[in-house]
Amino acid sequence: MKLVDLLDYTGQLLQVERFRDYCPNGLQVEGRAEIKTIVSGVSASMALLEAAESLGADLVLVHHGYFWKSEDQRIVGIKRSRLKFLLERNINLVGYHLPLDAHVELGNNARLGAMLGFEIEGWFGEQSVAAYGRLLQPMSLAELGLGISSALGREPLIIGDMQKTIRRIAWCSGAAQDFLREAVDCGVDAFLSGEVSEHTVHLARESGVAFIAAGHHATERYGVQALGEHLAQRFGIRHQYIEIPNPV
Ligand SMILES: [Zn+2]
Numbered sequence: 001m002k003l004v005d006l007l008d009y010t011g012q013l014l015q016v017e018r019f020r021d022y023c024p025n026g027l028q029v030e031g032r033a034e035i036k037t038i039v040s041g042v043s044a045s046m047a048l049l050e051a052a053e054s055l056g057a058d059l060v061l062v063h064h065g066y067f068w069k070s071e072d073q074r075i076v077g078i079k080r081s082r083l084k085f086l087l088e089r090n091i092n093l094v095g096y097h098l099p100l101d102a103h104v105e106l107g108n109n110a111r112l113g114a115m116l117g118f119e120i121e122g123w124f125g126e127q128s129v130a131a132y133g134r135l136l137q138p139m140s141l142a143e144l145g146l147g148i149s150s151a152l153g154r155e156p157l158i159i160g161d162m163q164k165t166i167r168r169i170a171w172c173s174g175a176a177q178d179f180l181r182e183a184v185d186c187g188v189d190a191f192l193s194g195e196v197s198e199h200t201v202h203l204a205r206e207s208g209v210a211f212i213a214a215g216h217h218a219t220e221r222y223g224v225q226a227l228g229e230h231l232a233q234r235f236g237i238r239h240q241y242i243e244i245p246n247p248v
Helices: 003-013 046-054 077-089 098-102 108-116 141-152 177-185 198-207 222-235
Strands: 026-029 037-043 059-064 092-095 118-124 130-140 157-159 165-172 190-193 210-213 238-241
Touching (some): 003 222, 026 077, 037 046, 037 222, 046 059, 046 077, 059 222, 098 222, 108 118, 108 141, 108 165, 118 165, 130 141, 141 190, 141 210, 157 198, 165 177, 177 190, 177 210, 198 210, 222 238
Parallel strands (some): 037 059, 059 092, 165 190, 190 210
Antiparallel strands (some): 026 092, 118 130, 157 210
């Protein structure tokens, strides 16, 4: 299919226009105009680009692309190597950041909730990217931790009373630990994000809302896979997700 049609469709699907973001959403590096194979991954690292090339990717689809607001604008060092790799091979790089966290079906938080048995009741936080709701089955914090560990293949860091019963929970993938304050206002028993900061621990202890850091990478694997699968089915193109392990 044509790259322009794919970008048009995906931009509308994810309502890209709705978001103020820290990076461009959509096409970040332009390659060939015809797309038969999409390779997806969480972050556009060199390891992902190399794996994508070996699978014959026309387009690499990621959650973490390039050109972040705070970064050095020069094309030097690692940035040069990555861009050179893509441009020499005519491979497109397409990234969706906040729109892919927030999408109500394909987004990271929607997928994460479905995997962990959380029913969504509403959205909160800046630009409504974070979700809150209830566990399909109430359980102790310790049991919840075990379930998360087996679902994500990574042991979470948990701050809170392990015997406490968790009925209501809020969650936001990635580095959303500072949404804990707003999660407390949602009246939940626990808040789950990817990363943790030193001050998060004190806030969790003092608010009585348990905090779970389940991994930035581990919580953001699922949106990009769901989007890649959706595009493959919709347009009859190939899609493969590549897991580049990351302990953070
Ligand atoms: Zn992220």
